[in-house]
Amino acid sequence: MIDYGIKYVFGIPGAKIDQLFEELEHNSNPKKPQLIITRHEQNAAFMAAAVGRLTGKPGVVLVTSGPGVANLATGLVTATSEGDPVIALGGQVPRDDLARLTHQSIPNQSILAPVTKNSVEVQNPNNLSEAFANAYQEATDTKNGAVFISIPQDVIGGTVTRPNMRVTPAVEQGVPAQSQLAEVASKIKQAKMPVILAGMRASQQRSTQALRQLLKQTPLPVVETFQGAGVISHDLEDLYFGRVGLFRNQIGDVLLKNADLVLAIGYDPIEYEARNWNQDQKGIVINLDTVAPELTQDYQPELILQGDLADTLNALAQLLQDDYQMSEKTKNQLRTIKQQFDQRDVPPEKVVNGVQHPLTIVQELQKHVDDSTIVTVDVGSHYIWMARHFRSYEPRHLLFSNGMQTLGVALPWAITASLLHPDQQIVSVAGDGGFLFSGQELETAVRLHSNIVQLIWVDGYYDMVRFQEQVKYGQEAGVKFGPVDFVEYAHSFGAAGLRVDQDHDLQSVLDQAFATEGPVVVEIPVDYSQNAQLKQELLPDQFH
Template identity: 25%
Template sequence: MKIDGAKAVALILKKLGVNNIWGIPGARTLSLYNEIHCVGIDTTLVTNELSAAFMADGYYRVSGKPGVCIAIPGPGLTNMLTGIAEAFLDSSAMLVITVNPKKNRQSFYIHDIPQLEIVKPVVKKAVAISSISQINELFEAYNFSCKEEPGPVVVEIGSQVMDQEIEELELVPEVFPAPMSITKEAVTKIVQYIGEARQVGIYAGRGCVGAGGELLEISKILSAPIATTISGRGVVPEDYELSTGYGFGLTGSPAAYRVFKNCDLILAIGTKFSEMATGGWGLKFNNMIHIDAAKDNLDKNYSSLFSVQADAQNALKELNKSLSGVKRTVNVKAIEEIKKFKTGHAAKIGKKQNNGSLHPARFLQELRRCLPRDAIISTDVGYHQLWSLSDFEVFDPQTYLTPADYQAMGFGIPAAIGAAMAKPDKKVVCICGDGGFLISGFELLTAIREKINLSVFVFNDGALGLIKGLQETLYNKDVSVNLNNPGLEHLANSLGVKYFRISDEMNLKETLGKVLANKGVNLVDCKVVYDELPRYIKGSIRNSWDQTPLSKKMSILYRYVKCRL
């Protein structure tokens, strides 16, 4: 049976197992939306296409399936561009479908811009489908988004293709390639280096999602501590006795910073050593073995003794087989040190004076205690994000969603919505600053329309707090950072969501219990006070200072003193 191009696209998406698509329909995508509805795929209307990309990103991060968006040509696609770039730098699989508005040789069509040229720098691949004979490339585009290092793929379909016809039997899915395995020679080499090392430390990134069991096994075989990147949090439970939490430099957890000093070999798996993960490339170590699914990530920023391109789970399985007979003595000292530093940090936060305000660290620790272990938390960008690194433990993979390497504000709420749609049985919460809330807060309407259970905690300090803090530290003044926030209670009432207010730590546990027990969408106004810098900021400032030339240091010190005279 012959079908037109719009029907072919819908059937291909159905064959790929796509069950939801995010976007805003327009005149150029009418036929696509109609056929997608006819084949039984749900579509989610968003308030802004930026949020559509963030929702697709959040969906992928918790499900492992590429999120799919449809953008009208021109403004729809450019509105999505920031979300696409976040997915690109954070290694999230995403398929974005748009339309080329041109139908013939005439010029100055509505929405007509060089779309693929604009997106090429921030996508894994940009695909132009100008004939119905190319329509099977949509299978390849979807699969390519999650091949090796995941990332976004944009497909532009010509307007004329929607009206062209093809036999339905010609829609043939591409066979998805198996993850890249590791060679025996590479395994032998790595085992040799491990055997020569006194103490191995494991540094696991987001590429280790799905390899948590193998990570725990190799950690127990080698009695090796495990630190993760920010995006890799949860690949092993952070209450595992040899888990030190995120990072292992000055920006990392205190336990990681101390314990990894004793490691003479780092086994880095599924990580690319980005600026955010390393606190501005402040990690210090002697020797490293680097395993990653993307060849381009190997030996960048940090050189290795040995590097190999391979899927993390496959590589770890083979390494565990080869290491199974050489189990090392339990590293009691490391276990005790990790426990000591974790306990010490919790006690330090617990001793902070309660002066009638809400401290972000204490709030986050109580929120963690009130949530199930497998709850999903999404953050935005700012102080709250950095406090969550040190004071919100993560126990399960794919449950900590944060815009790590592009740091795009507005991510938190839509990503949480995408996550909740992927995992409706899980408890999902979002923490965001008031600046991030002003960007994507109206997506609460989307959450209501989709009947999602979601609690959004807005850290409301009336400013772009992180930037304000840095301005005051460096220049002794603030510029263009103070917000004129709406009354969140009135806003909540107008949107039809339940409003809660937390202004201090009195009855914090009881209030959080009420919020989390309430179904539907909850907006929680948290009157936090930032009276100190989070550990990540302190560490990154130190790393930056250590890397600054002497002449530049003198200039900074001169400016610092001058601003205070």
């Protein structure tokens, strides 16, 4: 781990793997990873995945055998589906106990194989270095994801006679054939309404920079997926037509539906299935990515270009220099749609007893952050409002779980973001249901002195399920839970706690929260009465 520059290891110890924890805690090497003890293995996996998403390098999670390993499953499937590199290390019973019904003996390798890119169990101490080297390479090879290494207790305590593996350079991808690039450029020049769909891999730092350079010389309208958030910078905002995901009823959906060419860049179908945005598609689709796309009846691109995204976009830009001009008619149509899109962010003015409309919370939060602020978002009704209406202008600064839609990710992700950026204030947004999936990590945040503003939108329901049940069945089931005093909850962990109510308005409470050092929890009552609109049918075709 030292050789590979691993900075943090997240986890919980146990007897089968405690020797490695002892080494991490007491080793005198100043370059050793910092050991971050969490309150649940699942949250440790989330924290490791956030390292992967924010840095592009694998985060490491370390747990003990039995339930320690089993508790990794949700975190690892989230990382693998959403493209976050992770190396998971799990303890195992001694090798001669593997076939016995002994304490905490479970088939580690088999259990985690379906949720990782690769799952191995090391049977010889001399193979440990090889296993880690291959895990690092596998986790960072496209598509990024999680890799698991199971280590029996007698292997971790065994004698190693071989030297460490050398750190090998990353595998670099090339640029697609010049003839393919020329064909893409030609089709863009011929198109009346070309639209870019920017997906999760478009939000990698180099790819985003290259895409922005392309857009400055060839201004094309851009629709982001939720994980593509932030690829459009402030100076390119005129080209931003929102994000698509979950329900097919956004301005971006209208653009994609009417495009005669969709340039899908770094798009992954797990973010937003093609059967949603590509339904009844009349135009052609071109796929630019680092991986070959999954082909379905709804996604059959006319051209597929595979290679390094940044280099591919830079090469394409050279072929498009000053050559594409959008018609005035199309420009006017886009301006009209853009005006309507921007108006959708305006909240109602009326506030009753401190209960806030979702757009009011989004708008007020927007005023308290800048482009450098990292905002992590949990899953729930609030996540839809945030994804549709919150503006972010830097890649991977607005984080969503959009592949698995995993509850509980926001606070663990925020803790990692605070570790990586200790001088910045991090924002975490959750509902009152999802927050308690990982709320115990508030103690971890306090222990690490994390500068986190944790917003909790409170309504007393698993509301993302509730409003969809109401739309489908006219009633609801299994979605209500009891109240929690989140201010007192925060105080019990040693964090600050604030509440928005009829005597404490949202703006002043957020002012106080952002002026507070360390973790602060803000309880905000929210009015979700307009949520049924989130699932409305596709907007009227505004091109006719």
